[in-house]
Amino acid sequence: MMLIVHHLHSFILETLITPSELSSAIQFLTETGQRSTDHGQEFVILSGILGISALIDSIHNAKPPGATEGAVIGPFFSEDTRDVGSNGDSLGSIASEGKGFYMYVHGRVTDTQGNPIAGAIIDTWETDGTGLYDNQYEEAERDGPECRGRLRSDEEGKYAFRGVVPVSYPIYVDGTAGKLLERLGRHPFRPAHLHLQVEAPGYETLITQLYFKDDVYVTSDVIFDVKSSLVSDLKPITDPSLSAKRGFVDPNKVHMELERDLVLATPGEGEAARKKFQEELTRLATKGIGA
Numbered sequence: 389m390m391l392i393v394h395h396l397h398s399f400i401l402e403t404l405i406t407p408s409e410l411s412s413a414i415q416f417l418t419e420t421g422q423r424s425t426d427h428g429q430e431f432v433i434l435s436g437i438l439g440i441s442a443l444i445d446s447i448h449n450a451k452p453p454g455a456t457e458g459a460v461i462g463p464f465f466s467e468d469t470r471d472v473g474s475n476g477d478s479l480g481s482i483a484s485e486g487k488g489f490y491m492y493v494h495g496r497v498t499d500t501q502g503n504p505i506a507g508a509i510i511d512t513w514e515t516d517g518t519g520l521y522d523n524q525y526e527e528a529e530r531d532g533p534e535c536r537g538r539l540r541s542d543e544e545g546k547y548a549f550r551g552v553v554p555v556s557y558p559i560y561v562d563g564t565a566g567k568l569l570e571r572l573g574r575h576p577f578r579p580a581h582l583h584l585q586v587e588a589p590g591y592e593t594l595i596t597q598l599y600f601k602d603d604v605y606v607t608s609d610v611i612f613d614v615k616s617s618l619v620s621d622l623k624p625i626t627d628p629s630l631s632a633k634r635g636f637v638d639p640n641k642v643h644m645e646l647e648r649d650l651v652l653a654t655p656g657e658g659e660a661a662r663k664k665f666q667e668e669l670t671r672l673a674t675k676g677i678g679a
């Protein structure tokens with residue numbers, strides 16, 4: 389409490405906000421608190437666009453060198469998913485035909501020493517080609533899990549699945565957070581991303597998102613959740629025989645390939661990394677955050 393009051397008073401002393409500005413601020417927060425819709429809680433969206441959620445996630449999910457970095461889970465994870473096999477050469481698909489531009493995702497699940505992790509459970513979810521998650525559709529328009537799936541890595545730690553190239557989408561902007569973005573001249577978009585959750589016994593669960601290099605929003609994510617280590621290059625594959633082997637319904641269509649290894653930390657490695665990171669942050673905070 390002492391620290392909150394200290395920082396709030398510093399803010400007031402630095403800005404000399406007026407009584408009418410205080411009223412506006414109270415009004416803004418009141419409206420934010422009163423707004424809770426099917427889209428969720430407005431304070432959650434506000435926390436996102438101010439970078440608070442991403443910052444807290446970064447601090448408490450810091451990873452050791454070599455491990456795949458994390459990202460926030462976001463509001464669209466669902467247990468209602470499709471099973472897409474348990475094999476590194478799996479031809480399973482998380483998306484139905486016609487849901488977007490073909491994408492093939494593959495790689496290995498390993499530990500930080502590069503040893504394969506077999507039987508890791510990978511949950512993945514993404515938008516379809518229109519920028520919507522299946523659970524954003526009305527019940528009547530929704531035909532089962534779509535653009536999401538669960539699979540397992542094989543004996544060599546390999547995983548593979550077909551999906552679609554996800555697209556960038558705006559967060560909900562019909563509340564106070566949207567008004568604030570508009571006043572700040574900020575766009576409301578998240579860059580396109582593939583969500584992943586990877587679980588394996590003896591390792592920390594990895595929750596992350598993979599982004600794409602050529603995305604126009606990759607350097608200005610509205611919720612500040614992109615880490616450069618999570619940005620990949622999508623490679624166009626024009627060889628119909630490879631497309632056929634990978635199980636695409638129309639092998640004459642070009643598909644994009646995303647190759648990405650997923651590296652898990654043990655609880656011990658994770659704990660050491662978080663301790664080190666938090667000590668560094670404390671050191672910076674006592675020197676002033678700009679130091």
Ligand SMILES: [Fe+2]
Nearest residue numbers: 462464581583
């Ligand atoms: Fe998302």
